[in-house]
Amino acid sequence: MKKVNIQQAEFLLNQKNRLKIPHFQIQQGDFWVVVGSNGSGKTAFSLVVEGKIPVYSGQYENTFSNIQQFSFEKQQKILEQTFRDRNNDCISPDDFGKTARQTILNGSDHHQLCQQYAEILGITPLLDRPFMHLSTGESRKILLAQTLVQQPDLLILDEPFEGLDQKSVQDWQSLLDILSKQTTLLLIINRFNDIPPTAKQIALLERCELVLQGNRTEVEQHSIFQQLHYAENAIDVPLPESASPVQKLDQNTPHFELENVTIQYADKIILDKLTWTVLPRQHWWIKGPNGAGKSTLLSIITGDHPQSYSNIVRLFGRQRGTGESIWQIKSNIGYVSSQLHMDYRVNCSVLDVIISGFFDSIGVYQRTPDALRVKAMQWLERINLANLAKKPFRSLSWGQQRLLLITRAMVKYPPVLILDEPLQGLDGLNRALVKNFIDQLVQNSATQLLFVSHQDQDAPQCITHIFEFVPKENGYQYVQTAV
Template identity: 40%
Template sequence: MKLSQIHHPLSKTLALSIDDWTLNPTEQWALVGSNGSGKSLVGQLLSGDLKPARGSVSGRPPHVGYVSFEKQQALLEAERYKDDTDFLDRVDTGTPVRELVQQRVRDEARLNELANLLGMTEILDRGFRLLSTGETRKLLLAQALMEQPDLLVLDEPFDGLDQASHASVETLISRLMREGVMVVLLLNRFSELLPEVTHLAYVSQCQLLAQGPREALLEGGALETLHRFHQLPDTLPPRDPSQAVNPPPADQPLVKMNNIRVSYAEKTIIEGLDWQVDAGQHWAVRGPNGCGKTTLLSLVSGDHPQSYANDLRLFGIQRGSGESIWEIKQHIGLVSSNLQLNYRVPISALNMIISGFFDTIGVYTQPSDRQRELGREWLRLIHLEHHANTPIAQLSYGEQRMLLIARAMVKHPPLLILDEPCQGLDEINRQMVLALLNQIGQLGESTLLFVSHHDEDYPDCINHRLEFVPRGDGGFSYRQP
């Protein structure tokens, strides 16, 4: 496959540009670059989802598989459109995984083989809306592989996967490479380069800057030096003094759960969980894909309907006692994949941060001059001030994630809920976010609830752990070592 004289305008000042890039069938490529560098655009170009304004892509194999955050978003929106819960006497859990994987190719034998290789046999008959982020990623990969592609373009294929799933996906991709399937990996982390990758390309500011054999480009750490570490200031932007928020009672735990149970249809997600979070504790919540971590955090954030059916106290308030949801949300900053996927309003980067003052998706109240200035301070801190007026739809997944993190922190909440906050981030932004979270944890203003499948993604301030431990009957027990 050959890309020649590609020029595709993205704005008045930025264009995707590739002079000449040849990918031979015997080569296995990884494209690396920082957040917002243009990796996903190149992935769309390779897959055929993007038609360049000028230039040509020749020799593209006839069958192309493509897995990306954009594909995940499209599937989410399609399933949301088909949600019939309002017309049924039960919750519509969505299209079964079995049907989604076979949407374009029906082959039960192939489906079962892929499900076994990816460790997803147990979720084949589960509805889409019951899937975790990691399970959704495996679904998309299985769907792409059903067509037995000649070219497989994978945008951050390991994000959101637990360790066992990461290993099974890695093994499968390596096997495909050895069998002669041409694979292009789009990666933020150099640590995720598979041994079978023979060639690397590096993209920055939508320009293909370097390409060639893996050893030549990695020699001397030349590619890593193209990244610059973002230094943090000694102090963080202050809180907005005009926001009169009643602090949670000092003598009450932030979260108190007794014998929690959450279920959908015939599937129990959480059962028998007792958990208490006190101010100043910073918790790691650990467990495999699909164990219920995200469900647990949605109970805490006030977004889960079954919170009213459980013995749950947040900030000293019993859920279901007539409290306003805004009484809960005023104390919480939230980062999650679900929130990012649902944040689909036409809004600028600056206003996305400002929306954190109001706990809304979008800004529907006129912000004060002070709130706008604080929003700009957070933009400068995360090095996105040049995107203040850029619509978030034009930003990369990683840049959107950085904005979501700033949005969560802008009001200095007593409780920060961080569900895979480093997902989609390049190595430099990951280091910056972890340093920032560690700084916040040490200041003592905010308590952290942190979920990640990567041990290296936990800030040093974490001092408590809640672990979901698989039981033999398919459920989970809970351990607090």
């Protein structure tokens, strides 16, 4: 039986990135769907299966004889070439280039196959029209027919739905049902909703690693798959209303102002004349290598650092040390870090983790009003974990635990939410889960986000500004940019 078999393999994409595939096998007659977000390595994966990227380590075996790939990029290149061919003084204004039929045949004599696939794809009326006059959806079907007349025994379709309206996507899914009965299919997409009903196997890519795969039924029963699928449709779903009046800050006053702040211990300078202003409605990504001073910066803006008093540090409009209490500062801030996660050792229920956010406690040690329990359940429903409400916190995946702790920090709608390395310690699947939820929180609330990470791939899409510690000869410079 024909197959592509990949085992414990890495594929070198560039100097920094490798595509990791623990194991993957596509056999004759399979219909695989690979789902991944932008930058997850989907296109590289298709090239790996096709044999276009050599294996760096591990095993790659292929016994298919004719692998063909269809992609949005391929369509763009052909369209661009068509327009370049016409941009010639020797071409008559009435010459519109190749017809759709000529494009499909591409110099071959497969006229019968051309007619056959034109009927299957519903493009017979288009065959004698100029290719360049066709719509995006029509031209894509013509190019698919061009690929099919080459009679592939493995057809890879890389993002075939990109740029198509919903009706066209549904038409394509029906076509794939027909094609899956004739050849082996590998479909690569970025949306769960685009998975065709007839697909037999599903795999997930995240951060250039195949993180989940198998029979469709088994994969769809995976709790994190269900949450990721839910998250795709929940980006605009409102968050539960606050159980108490939401604390609001002056939207005309900077939330944080640091002027020439210097922090040092003996001769060691940690922060050197750092100036930074954080205005309302800005969502900042604080990035930099380990040891650069990110944690020190956070301790200043959360009111914890003792040297703040000897610097110009204004938090929520007040100079540090002018009578405000540490609790007044912290009441404006929700804070989640890997350290908090490690410290949350109380093995209470999932529901109690959310309830503890209303009391700013680790665990619940007092009678909870029914209204708060109802509100906590609403939050669990919003993150698709209501069915786990009675489960022990420690029985959940690490990513689901992190998701709960972020939700716990949000139940009182803090004006500022600080997430300090929130994806640290998470595998690819759980990273995707938490990142999606962070974007949902920001989109559906007035809370301002300060996101801390030194990994370039970690930042959520909602970021508006970047504060970066950039190494220089002696210490770091502080580069601030709007996204």
